[in-house]
Amino acid sequence: MAILIEMPKLSDTMEEGVLSAWLMDEGDEVSSGDVLAQVETDKATMDLEAFDEGVLLKKVIDEGDSVPIGQLIAVIGEADEDISDILDDQGGDGAAGADETDDAAASDAAASSEPTPSSPDSDVVEDPAGDGQLGDRTPEPVPAGTDAEGRRIKASPLARRIAEEHGVDLSQVDGSGPEGRIIRRDVEARIEEGPPAAEPAPQPDVETPSYDLPDDEAPYESHDISQMRKTIARRLAESKYTAPHFYETVDIDMEKAIALRAELNELAEEQDRTKISFNDLVTKACALSLQKHPYVNASYLPDEGEIRTYNQVHIGIAVAIDEGLITPVVRNADQKGMTEIARETRELAARAQDNDLEPEEFEGATFTTSNLGMFGIEEFTAIVNPPNSAILAIGAIRDTPVVEDGEVVPGKRMKVTLSCDHRVVDGAIGAQFLSTLRSYLEEPMNLLL
Amino acid sequence: MADQNEKTKTDGTDEAGKAAEAATTEPQPSPLSDNGESEASRQHPWTEQSIDIPDGPIEETLSFETYPADQFEHDELGFDDDEAFDLLRSMLLQRRFENRCRQMYQRQKISGFLHLYIGQEAVSTGSVNAIRLGEDSIITAYRDHGMGLAMGIDPEDGMSELFGKRTGCSKGKGGSMHFFDHDRKMMGGHGIVGAHIPLSTGIAFAEKYQGTDNVCLCFFGDGAMHQGAFREACNLAGIYDLPIVFICENNQYAMGTAVDRAFAKPDLFKHGYNFDFPCSLASGMDVFSVNKAVGDHIESYAREGQPSMLEVRTYRYQGHSITDPADYRAEGELDERQSEDAIVRLQQYLINHDLATEDEIDALDDEVKQEVSDALDAADAADFPDEEAIYDDVYSQDDYPFIA
Amino acid sequence: MATLQFREALRAAMTEEMERDDDIFLIGEEVAEYDGAYKVSKGMLDQFGPQRVIDTPISELGFAGLGVGAAMNGLRPIVEFMTFNFSYVGFDQVVNNAPNVRYMSGGQFEMPIVFRGPNGAAGQLAATHSNSTEALYSNFPGLKVVSPSIPDDGKGLLKTAIREDDPVIFLESELMYGLKDEVSEEADYTIPLGSARVAREGSDVTIVAHSKSHHVAMDAAEQLAEKGYEAEVIDPRTIKPLDIDAIVESVVKTNRLVVIDESNPFASVASEITHRVQDRAFDYLDAPILRVTAPDVPAPYAPNLMDAYMPGADETVDKCLRVLYAE
CATH class of the missing domain: 2.40.50.100 (RNA polymerase II/Efflux pump adaptor protein, barrel-sandwich hybrid domain)
Incomplete structure (x- = not known):
């Protein structure tokens, strides 16, 4: 296509x-x-x-x-x-547009009926065959309910209002008016019938773009779009389209962090405390770095006419779950010890998998991290989680030859990429934050002070 | 005056004379002419016009009164010495006011159309001093500042109007072309050439209907006489015997078109004859000539229910409007006309007749300039109308609810 | 109540008002000796004399302006246009002087004047004698426009119009002058401007129509009733001010609207009503608003063409069925 x-x-x-x-x-x-x-x-x-x-x-x-x-x-x-x-x-x-012959054919058709549904905003070519067949340009009136193709639902203003009042999903209503227009009696009939067996999902706020799909004959499976998926779609699309993103990557020497973690976890084992992951180290390092770089711990709020830098550091940690993705929040991470961060993160993640988080447990992050290191991803870019001004994408720690004192030696390195909302964070600010973050991870004893 | 414009029969045979009389039907008495109460006073509806066409030519001899400059003295017109001096004050006020308007336009204090009256001040002052102010009414076109000031509109109110201020004589809703003063019966200030002439017939009609002996002076330019409205208004005034004087203020140019380029019959005063009006021609460069002519037309005709026509020949020194450089004039034309300036003429008259010294005239001029300067300050200091005022005075009802 | 022709109801209004107030006079072509071109002023010359019932020459620009000037100077003229087609000759006075003098004088002058006469098509009169002027005159702020459909409204509204201190365009119809109906004889019977009349109640579709079209609407409503649909018929009676509240209230009930207006369609009264209803009652519309108007052509002469030109009950029924989704 x-x-x-x-x-x-x-x-x-x-x-x-x-x-x-x-x-x-x-x-x-x-x-x-x-x-x-x-x-x-x-x-x-x-x-x-x-x-x-x-x-x-x-x-x-x-x-x-x-x-x-x-x-x-x-x-x-x-x-x-x-x-x-x-x-x-x-x-x-x-x-x-189409060539003149098609236009003339289309307007002939328009003269004898209501304007036909079309996708004027779509970049998609509707007639890939290019044969200019009228049928392709002016499809039959589309019955409401088949708007999986992104067609606009035609409904009278009154029908829309009644539907809204009664929570009727117009995509589930057949229109009996001209061109399949849904009119009052159609909505009222639906209300009489009661709700359809499956509760229709509410419409997402963002306008659904329209695409021509592969041939209807092609086998496929249909999946309901979950609410979480819709939220992800809406929030991240909003972020990507409204927050101008740029990306900065830094390669961090993790030798000392690996050593420190090993020591700490030995102790933890002895004392039966929660073990510390690399991610917990990064969380703590981020929290301390954010204290020093308030614009990375901030929100761009045009409606309020302000940029807000937060005095507290709440770090959202992206967790993949079956339905999608959720970001439980470690509050005041800069105030918490490594063990506490580890324990809390583990506990939140477990409950996230069970869909058992309260809203306050995944809302209110001032900064977010996303870690795909466990999948062997060396580096990637993430989309800023609004209203944060930045997100850190954490790659895998890898064995790599490094040059030390003029000699190539084996090294342990980890790439992290900061995605920044340029409305708040400029290149230098992002770089300064990453520099601080790197020094914490390369001298991890400072994390314990 | 009495025999002016009287039709004089030809010296032909009696028969021809009778035939001519029959062919030129006497107008029927107006339905309004006697405020008749009874059926008996009604005119008959049928025609009495003859269709017997006389042999030989029908000839008429016409005469038209004239009022040249330098023919009339203040005392014979009923002005005492102080009143003569006040005529100068009125004319000077108009000129100083108009000159300041030019400046204020350039400073963008005044916008829109701006038509100045400089050179024509004797017409307004002479005319206003011939009416019973507050009883007789005046209606004019868009070159109306001078007439408004001569009728007594406060220069502050006039200048405020030009500045678009709420204190203006039309509350900042009219601007340069629409000076109105209800109590002085200044009926406007009208912008469409010739469109106000029919209004004068209604104003005069109302006076007659209400049984007053008030009259209406209707001023218009030479250009307005081309409009059908002029002809229709004259005819209505003629058949209803309305107390009205049609005064053509012939300033020689309709915008940029010279009067003799635009008229098949450039003797404009003669146009009134088509309606059997008494017609005269006066100099507009001498306030006394204007005053005498207007006074005669009011007292001899208008108050007697006879509409009439007066052409006053004058000259505007500025272009048609503030943006007109008046390149269409002949070389030296303006200088020549200015040598007839009505203000200079009146100043000379006052000095020659020992009514004022040069020092007194200078002092008067200073006083008038100060008055205009004060008007500018007041206009500048005044507020623009409230934005809500845009909805005021569209309809009679305050807060008219239907304005969308 | 008395049974009067439309012309008699109008005459009664003028006569009663002129008896009440000496400042009112009637002026126009053939209003006096001829007894009115359409006999609206029949007998008024005899009653009031030539001082107050005044014939004019064929001079619309002149006598319209005379009326405006008289209104500025204390009188209350009723200016009759033999038909409103001829008002175009005096257009400048009607639209540029009458409605503007109050405003541009900062409220110093009143303008109590009525311009009245027949409006709209009246049979096979061809293009220049069939103009519907209501939308045109409604376009001028400062004017009020009245267009009654029945004799009783004619009387009550004309009496109100004469008492207005603003210029009123009062639109009658040659074809309705002979229409007989009950007319109030109540002393001082006036109907306020800006108040619509619900001529027929119904809950299925609203039909708005003024003047002659009102009777088309009533016919159409009868036909619809036979098909089982109850139309609500509203006569706005005054075009400006427009009683949009009454129309909106009805549309909120019926959810559909057809407007009949014998004017040409572009920027017509029907256009204006349509706009205002979608503005005020968008969420109550179950169908597009449809109009029944003259086509956008000059009025023809040939009888079949003229039939096609005028809005009719059949076309109205068809459009009502369309908005009822009952085709």
Whole structure:
């Protein structure tokens, strides 16, 4: 399924942009969040970020080309996808719409019926075959309830209001009005029937983007979207789209931390106390570092018109559970001893797995860490957990040759990557925090003071 | 005056004369002419116009009164010495006021359209001094500051209006083109060329209907006479015998179009003849000529229920509006016209007649300048209308609930 | 109550008011000796004399302006346009002087004037003599616009209009002058402006229509009743001020609205009502608001074309069924 990348509007006065540099090549795998290219607007040079996954199939314009907003820049799709029709369509004046024949056919159809459902905001090409068949452009009126395809539910204002009052999910109601419009009597009939067997999930707050799905015949399994998944989707999408992210990685020498942990755990075993994990060391190190770098322990709150730096340090620790992900919080981690942090983290994690956390136990973090080291992930980037201003992605400790005093010797290193919300944390602030963090972990005795 | 404009029959045969009389039907008496109470006073509805067309030409001899400059003296017009001096004060006030308006426009204290009256002050002052102020009414077009001041609108209220302040004579809702003073019967200040002329017929109609002997002076420019409204208003005034004087303030240019370029018959005073009005021509560069002419038209005609037409020839020194450089004038034209300046003329008259010394005139000028300066200060200090005032005076009802 | 023709009800209003207040006079073409082009002022010359019932030449710009000037100077004119098609000749006075003098004088002058006469199409009169002016005049702040549909409203509203200190456009209809109905004889019978009349109650669909269209609405409501739908018919009676509350209240009950307006559709009274209802009652609408109006063409002459031009009961029924989802 080809996805068209068009020149975005990157400043409020921008009318066209210059593609100053391609940062990816044709054939490269593209992930959401990747920077495809740089675009020079009338004000600044900005990143052209991908919002979809796939392979960069075609760079439609060259470096140095200037094109108006909305004009096709690139096509992303599946590796072996044929996009010649798209490129042909775009060949003329670069208009992103269908060709004139299709337009005329579409407007003929429109004249005899209500406007047909369409996805005007979608980048997705609706007619990959490019055969201009009317049926593809003007599908039959879509009965409400089949909007898994992201179609807008048509309902009269009154029907919407009644549905809202009675908690009726309009996607579960068949519309009997023109073009499948749900009208009062349809909602009232649904209320009469009572709720459907399965409680319909509430709609997420974010608008669902629309995609054309693979062929209906293709076998698949349907999974309900859980509330937690919806929350993850909403919060992280919100974060990614509103908080400008940048990333800083530092490689930390963990030799002394490994030694210290071994000592501490020997003691713990003797005294029957909870053992300390590397993650607990990092938690403690983060807590102490955050004390010294308040802007990393902060929130950007535009509605309040302020940036808030917190006097307390509450560290959220991302925990993978069956349904998804949750971040139990170790409160006042800077005040707590290593053992206490270890015990509390273990206990919270266990109850997270059992879905047994109270809201106050996973809310109120001022900073978050995410550790994929146990999976052997060396380094990765995380999305800032709003309203935090940063998140630390912790990689695995690995054996690696290091140069010491001019000689290559075996070393123990761990990469951590700080994702920062640039509205609060600037590059230098992030770097200073990481520097402090590294010195704590490289001289871990300081963690015990 | 009495025989002015009287139709004089031709010296043809009696028969031809009779035929001419029949063909030029005498107007029927107005339905309003005698405030008739009875059926008997009603005019008959049928026509008496002849369709027997006379042999030979129908000829008429016309005469029109004139009021040239330098012909009239203050005492014969009923002004005592102090009153003559006050005429100068009125005219000077208008000129100083208008000059300051130019400056204030350039300083952006005044915006919108701004049409200045400089050069025409004798017309307003001469006319206002011929009416019974507060009883007789005046309506004019958009070049209205001078008329308003001559009628007694306080310069502070006038300047405040131009500044758009709540203390303005129209509460900052009208601006330059819409000076109104209900109590002095200054009926505006109207912006659409010629559109106010029919209003004068209604104003005069109301006086007649209510049985007063008040009259209405309707001022308009030479350009307004092209509008159909002028013709319709004259005809209505004629058939209803309305107490009205139509005064064409001919300042020679309709915006940039010279009067003789735009009229098939540039003797504008003659246009009233088409309605059987008495018509005259007066100099607008001598306040006494204007006063005499307007006074005659009021007392001899308007108060007798006879509408009439007076053309006053004057000259505006500035462009049509503040943004008009008046490039269409002939070279030297302005200088030549200014040599006839009505203010200079009156100053000379006062000195020649030992009514004032040059020092006294200078002192008067200083006094007037100070008055205008005070008006500027007051206008500057005043507040703009409250924003809520935008909804006031749309309808008679306060807090009219239907304004969306 | 008396049974009067529409014209007689209007005449009664004018006569009663002129008896009450000497400052009121009637002026217009053929209002006196001719007894009124449509006999609305029949006999008024005899009663009030030529001082107060005044014939004019064919001079709308002149006599409309005369009325405005007289209103500025203490009188209360009733200016009759033989039809409102001719008001366009005096347009400047009606829209640029009458409604503006109060405002631009800072409230110094009153404007108690009524411009009245027949409005809208009246048979095969072709394009220049079939204008519906209500939306046009409603567009001018300072004017009030009244358009009654039955003789009783005609009387009560005209008496109110004459007593207003603001300019009122009072729109009648040639085709309704002969309409006979009960009319109040109550002394001092007035109906306030801005108050709609619910002519027929119903809970299924609201039909709003003024003037002649009101009768179309009543016919359509009868037909709908035969099909089992009860229409609520509202006559706004005054276009400006508009009793939008009454319309919204009805739509909240019925959840659907059809507006009949014989005007051309663009920026019409129907447009305005439609806008206001979606603004005030959006969440109560179960269907789009539909209009029944003249098409956006000049009025034709040929009888079949004229039939097609005018809003009719059948078209109204069809649109009601559409918003009822009952097609």
